[in-house]
Amino acid sequence: xxxxSRLAWVSTLLALGVSGVLAQxxxxxxGVDLVTFGVTVVDKKGHLVTDLTVDDFEIIEDGHRQSIxxxxxxxxxxxxxxxxxxxLMLDTSGSMHExxxxxxxxxxxxxxxxxxxxDITLVDFDEEVRTTRYPQRxxxxxxxxxxxxxxxxxxxxxxxxxxxxxxxxxxxxxQILVLYTDGGDTRSALSFSDTLTLLKASDVTVYAVGLTxxxxxxxxxxxxxxxxMAEITGGQAFFPNRLEDLEDAYARVLxxxxxxxxxxxxxxxxxxxxxxxKVDVKIKRPDVRVRTRKGYFAPYQEKx
Numbered sequence: 133x134x135x136x137s138r139l140a141w142v143s144t145l146l147a148l149g150v151s152g153v154l155a156q157x158x159x160x161x162x163g164v165d166l167v168t169f170g171v172t173v174v175d176k177k178g179h180l181v182t183d184l185t186v187d188d189f190e191i192i193e194d195g196h197r198q199s200i201x202x203x204x205x206x207x208x209x210x211x212x213x214x215x216x217x218x219x220l221m222l223d224t225s226g227s228m229h230e231x232x233x234x235x236x237x238x239x240x241x242x243x244x245x246x247x248x249x250x251d252i253t254l255v256d257f258d259e260e261v262r263t264t265r266y267p268q269r270x271x272x273x274x275x276x277x278x279x280x281x282x283x284x285x286x287x288x289x290x291x292x293x294x295x296x297x298x299x300x301x302x303x304x305x306x307q308i309l310v311l312y313t314d315g316g317d318t319r320s321a322l323s324f325s326d327t328l329t330l331l332k333a334s335d336v337t338v339y340a341v342g343l344t345x346x347x348x349x350x351x352x353x354x355x356x357x358x359x360x361m362a363e364i365t366g367g368q369a370f371f372p373n374r375l376e377d378l379e380d381a382y383a384r385v386l387x388x389x390x391x392x393x394x395x396x397x398x399x400x401x402x403x404x405x406x407x408x409x410k411v412d413v414k415i416k417r418p419d420v421r422v423r424t425r426k427g428y429f430a431p432y433q434e435k436x
Contacts, residue, residue, distance in 0.1 A: 165431050166201065167193075168396040170306060170337040170366055171413050172388055172423040180391040181420055182207070190414040191397055193427075198397045204306075206392040215305030216389070218249040219296050219336070222278065223313035225258040225287035231343040232283045234375055235312040238341070240275050242310065242382040246389075253299060254278070257292035258285030259319040263299065289313055290320035290327040293361075297334045306394050307336045310385060311361075314343050315354030324357060331364050332408075333429045337392065338362045339385045340369040341378065366424040399430070406432035 171189070173181040186203035220239060224232060243252065253265045254274055266274040293311075300307050317324070331338065340358040344351050355371060362369040368388070370381035401409065410427045 166396045167399055167428055168335050169424050171393045171395055173420050176419050182391045188416050192412040193399055194409055196400060200395055200397050202396045204394040206390045216249045217251055217303045217305055217307050219253045219309035221255040221311040224256045224281045224283055225285050226283055227287055227314055227316050229283045230346050236278055238378040238382055239278055239312060245386055255292050255296045256281050257288055259288050261292045261295045263295055286319040287316050288319040289317040290322035293327055294322050297330050300336050308389055309336050309338045311340045314347055315358045328364055331361060336365055338365045338367040341381055342369055342371045345373055404431045404433035406430055
């Protein structure tokens with residue numbers, strides 16, 4: 133039996149049985165699985181470091197050094213593996229009534245500044261999750277759909293993330309998700325803990341734009357959850373208060389996307405047991421800090 137992809141294996145372990153979220157058949161991969169990481173590097177002042185080469189990186193998996201098989205800089209466009217797949221998740225539930233107009237405006241401006249994405253997957257959600265993937269030539273239709281959305285209904289944020297991650301697992305290349313939400317969830321079958329596990333199992337880097345100013349007493353908790361969801365993937369969360377702050381947030385997201393390194397290696401551990409493997413990405417240059425995922429779930433293959 134061929135090995136099951138990491139996300140499909142973890143989804144099976146969760147055994148949720150959620151209609152429309154994880155109900156699709158798992159993906160199977162043959163041959164050697166390439167482990168990939170999006171890596172952001174900053175200096176002591178928090179400035180992005182963009183001039184590193186493959187020789188500056190070292191990858192340690194469970195205490196064992198690995199051989200880097202490919203390396204792509206964030207600003208590369210004509211290198212194999214440099215293809216960008218962008219996800220845009222827009223919370224259109226009733227709790228976004230006071231912030232959706234600002235979120236729509238920011239999302240459209242963000243899209244206009246990202247012309248080199250191969251495609252964009254739009255996920256807009258309330259208690260229902262709607263997802264459509266648009267090729268670059270259809271960006272105008274995507275923007276029109278964003279403009280039409282009205283705030284209404286309950287919020288299924290975690291289920292929406294599950295739907296997006298399930299689709300992203302089928303794509304090769306760099307996967308980036310920008311999430312606009314107030315962070316609340318009132319309708320999902322997925323729990324917050326399950327959502328973190330699925331994010332750990334994915335190759336997606338999440339940038340969360342949290343519009344939490346109208347969240348009342350739950351504001352700090354919602355911010356903490358959005359930070360956890362972003363940081364577990366090597367991304368970041370931003371909490372703008374005004375449109376000007378929001379524009380600054382997506383400018384920072386764009387800068388990070390263009391500065392992110394994409395590394396891949398074939399693990400020396402060939403066991404297909406679905407276990408968690410701890411990974412440290414180290415930089416040989418002093419006085420820099422790495423932001424990336426902390427590991428991955430190995431593929432799983434049922435023993436005969």
